[in-house]
Amino acid sequence: MRRLIALTVALACAAPACTRPTPPDSDRFPALGTLVEVTVRESDDGRRVAALQRARTVFESATRDWHGWGGGELARVNDGTATPSAELAALITRADEIASASGGLFEPRLGTLVELWGFHDGERAPGPPPDDVEIATSLESRVRIDLGAVAKGAAVAAAIDALRAAGITDALVDAGGDLAALGDAGGRPWRVGVRDPHGLGVIAGLDLRTGEAVFTSGDYERRFEWNGIAYHHLFDPRTGHPARATASVTVVHRDPATADAASTALFVAGDDWPRVARELGIDFVMRVTPDGRIETTAAFARRASLPDGVATR
Ligand code: AMP
Ligand code: MG
Numbered sequence: 001m002r003r004l005i006a007l008t009v010a011l012a013c014a015a016p017a018c019t020r021p022t023p024p025d026s027d028r029f030p031a032l033g034t035l036v037e038v039t040v041r042e043s044d045d046g047r048r049v050a051a052l053q054r055a056r057t058v059f060e061s062a063t064r065d066w067h068g069w070g071g072g073e074l075a076r077v078n079d080g081t082a083t084p085s086a087e088l089a090a091l092i093t094r095a096d097e098i099a100s101a102s103g104g105l106f107e108p109r110l111g112t113l114v115e116l117w118g119f120h121d122g123e124r125a126p127g128p129p130p131d132d133v134e135i136a137t138s139l140e141s142r143v144r145i146d147l148g149a150v151a152k153g154a155a156v157a158a159a160i161d162a163l164r165a166a167g168i169t170d171a172l173v174d175a176g177g178d179l180a181a182l183g184d185a186g187g188r189p190w191r192v193g194v195r196d197p198h199g200l201g202v203i204a205g206l207d208l209r210t211g212e213a214v215f216t217s218g219d220y221e222r223r224f225e226w227n228g229i230a231y232h233h234l235f236d237p238r239t240g241h242p243a244r245a246t247a248s249v250t251v252v253h254r255d256p257a258t259a260d261a262a263s264t265a266l267f268v269a270g271d272d273w274p275r276v277a278r279e280l281g282i283d284f285v286m287r288v289t290p291d292g293r294i295e296t297t298a299a300f301a302r303r304a305s306l307p308d309g310v311a312t313r
Contacts, residue, residue, distance in 0.1 A: 027052040031059035032067075032152050033122075034176030040163060041170035041186060051166035055159040055173065062155035066091065068111045068146045069121050078111065078144050091257070095150050098261040101280050106265035107237040111144025119222055119233040120146065128226050135240040153215060153260025156180045160211075160256070180213035180256045197248035197288050204286060204294075205305040206252065213256035217263040218248035219290075234267050245270030245289070252284035252300070274313045 025048060026039040038055045042048040065073035065088065076082035084092060095108040111120070116138045118124035130138075147154075152175050159173045160180050170183030172190050181190040189209070193202035197218045206214065219242070222233035236243040249266040253259035262282045269276040277285050277297065284300040294310045301312050 023049050027056055029056055029059070031063045032155060032175060034152075034178075036176070037172075037174045038159065038163075039172045039174070040168050041183070042168055047167055051163050051168045051171075054162040054166050058159045058162050059155055059175075062151060062158065066147050066151040066154065067121075068144060068148070069115070074145060074147065091147065091150070091154050092145060094154075094257060095145075095147060095261065098150070098258070098265065098280070102262075102265035102269075102276055103279070104237055105268040105276060106149060106261050107142070108145055108147055108150065109142040110139075110235060110237060111146035112141045113138040113235060113240055114146050114148065114233070115144070117231070117233070117235070118224075120148075124222075124224050126224070129231050139237070139240040149217070149264035150257050150261040152176075152178055153213065153255075153257035156213060156256040156260075178213075178215045178256075178260065181208040181210065183210050194250050194286065198292065203288070203307060204250070206303060208252075211254050212252055213254070213259040214250060214252050215256065215259040215263045216248055216250040217267040219246070219267075220248075234264060236268050243268040243270065246273075247288045247290045247292075249273065249288075250286040251282055253282060258282075 023045050025041065026037055028035060028037045036059050038052055040048055040051055042051065068074050068078050073082060073085065073088055077084050098106050099108060113135070114120050116130045116134055156173050156175055156178065157180070160182055163171045163182060168182065170185070173180050177195065179192060184190065189207035191205060191207050192214055194204040194216060196203045197220050208214065217234055219232040219234065223230055232242045234243050235241065246267050249263050251259045251263040251266065253262065262280050265280065266273040266276055266285060266287065273285065273287055283297060286294065286296045286300050288294050294306065295313050296306065296310055298312045301310060
């Protein structure tokens with residue numbers, strides 16, 4: 001009987017209400033078109049609350065100022081009514097560098113094309129894909145900057161910096177499955193799972209080293225169907241159409257912005273991903289093909305728990 005009571009008490013105290021008196025160790029909020037969760041391991045209540053607030057502010061600014069539409073800083077730069085701040089200018093420069101290192105597979109100046117396909121903002125209104133003449137015209141006009149494939153990484157990096165500056169040594173910043181870790185999860189590494197692009201489960205598990213980021217680009221993230229054909233938001237700049245050879249690419253790297261941009265570039269690269277990864281200096285890659293085959297770099301396979309039958313390239 002005593003045992004039963006002890007168990008009941010333990011269960012009751014595992015419920016969230018029991019931990020309410022101290023401020024929570026994580027914060028969740030919508031930002032950059034996804035749900036962000038920031039978790040910090042810090043015993044000092046005041047420091048923890050202040051750090052979480054700083055991280056949230058970083059995401060709020062990035063959502064407003066690094067989106068190419070909607071009246072924030074980048075939108076005004078695109079409209080020719082503002083010049084970029086030093087921070088935004090540095091991000092655009094970094095994006096242009098990655099564009100050139102990826103041989104143009106990552107291309108942050110496809111805003112007009114992304115808008116034509118309807119993937120620039122919120123939910124796409126139902127309707128057919130654009131026609132080839134419109135696509136060709138948009139592809140030629142490389143004026144509107146879209147940092148959609150790198151801004152989340154840059155924001156995660158800035159949030160990690162803000163947490164460090166606030167005295168935090170152990171944290172996880174997770175922006176809808178794209179994340180970076182600081183320190184550890186209490187004597188053991190932060191462990192992350194990579195989801196199956198076309199299923200519900202997790203297909204790979206990985207322990208993160210401090211400062212590392214994991215970013216995935218997948219054809220399941222934003223999509224629409226028309227006449228039974230699915231169209232997604234990751235475009236091959238050579239054709240202006242969704243890149244078809246890959247279902248998802250996951251990249252692990254110490255710089256979250258690089259991991260973010262590289263996952264997009266390697267998605268577009270298709271079968272050629274190992275060469276482009278080398279050009280970009282990326283060691284840890286996992287690719288899932290549309291028919292469910294998994295390929296990784298040897299360095300990724302050495303660290304990750306993976307199903308049988310994975311090919312290393
Ligand atoms: P991500 O989920 O990081 O791969 O980024 C996807 C977003 O990047 C899309 O919603 C577009 O806004 C933009 N995008 C699509 N294709 C490309 C590309 N080839 N290079 C750079 N950005 C792209
Ligand atoms: Mg990306």
